[in-house]
Amino acid sequence: MARPRTPKGRARRTHELLAEEYPEAVCELDHDNPFQLLVATILSAQCTDKRVNMVTPDLFAAYPTPEKLAEAPLAHVEELVRSTGFFATKARNIVGMAQDLVNHFDGQVPGKMSDLVSLPGVGRKTANVVRSVALGLPGLPVDTHVARITGLLGITEHKDPVKIELELNPMVPAAERGEFSLRLILHGRRVCIARRPRCHECVLASFCPSAGG
DNA sequence: ATCCCGAGGG
DNA sequence: CCCTCTGGAT
Structure with a gap:
């Protein structure tokens, strides 16, 4: 699969593929309110x-x-x-x-x-x-997983989570920002693991520069 | 840049 | 042993 030329294109491709992989990504912190x-x-x-x-x-x-x-x-x-x-x-x-x-x-x-x-x-x-x-409001949490994976994919050059968030916001429709973050986090925990990434199992590997094998 | 500071994996 | 786990405040 061809690598999208722009950071925004890579962000959109990433979310498309992760949405297929993780249709129902949910926050796993138990809570009632x-x-x-x-x-x-x-x-x-x-x-x-x-x-x-x-x-x-x-x-x-x-x-x-x-x-x-x-x-x-x-x-x-x-x-x-x-x-x-x-x-x-x-x-x-x-x-x-x-x-x-x-x-x-x-x-x-x-x-x-x-x-x-x-x-x-x-x-x-x-x-x-x-x-x-x-609260059902727009929000794109940038944690260690989101920061790491968006960096690996060349979606952002920033290291600072706040700068990453502000750069990502215009790339993702407001209504999809929470899900985008949730799916990146899930992917970071299951596949793109910080210490030992499982690139063979990764649906993003075809356009990830660091997926050497 | 540094501190906070427990638990589990490789 | 060293690193990472959904960071934030100074």
Whole structure:
């Protein structure tokens, strides 16, 4: 298959092929509402979603709402999220985030990007996950997988995730950005694995410069 | 650029 | 042992 000449062409081809490969890519962080997804996504930094799903049931049982989490003893939250790594930072961030929701956003998860990134522990990646998965708003989360794969495919030259996001946005229709990200992430976990990519099994290999074999 | 900082894979 | 796992703040 011929390699599309432009970065945008490569982005579109990538999404076409990944949409066939992964028709129903879904967010695998367990959650029942936007607040829970926001907490789970903060916890997912440098950690597998599987491990996050191991700690959130107890966490949400103890602190089901922003109001409850805002008043939680830090030591108890640290204990509950310890196995996700960076536990001191994450505990402080999710409690502080809950306090901000109560104090500034009427206990609701805001949809505006500028509001979301004002919350402790929430950067653009986390904000875009919440927007696209829980709120039905446009959002293209750029995580380690999205950054790595778009770089390998020559869709972007940037290394900074925020620059990558801003460069990718015009290449992908707003309504498809969340799915595009989800599919790249799934592909990164299953096939284009950082440490040992399975190029033989990759549907993108025909136009991937790094698919040597 | 550096720190946070646990768990699992190769 | 070294790297990676859906990063964010300083």
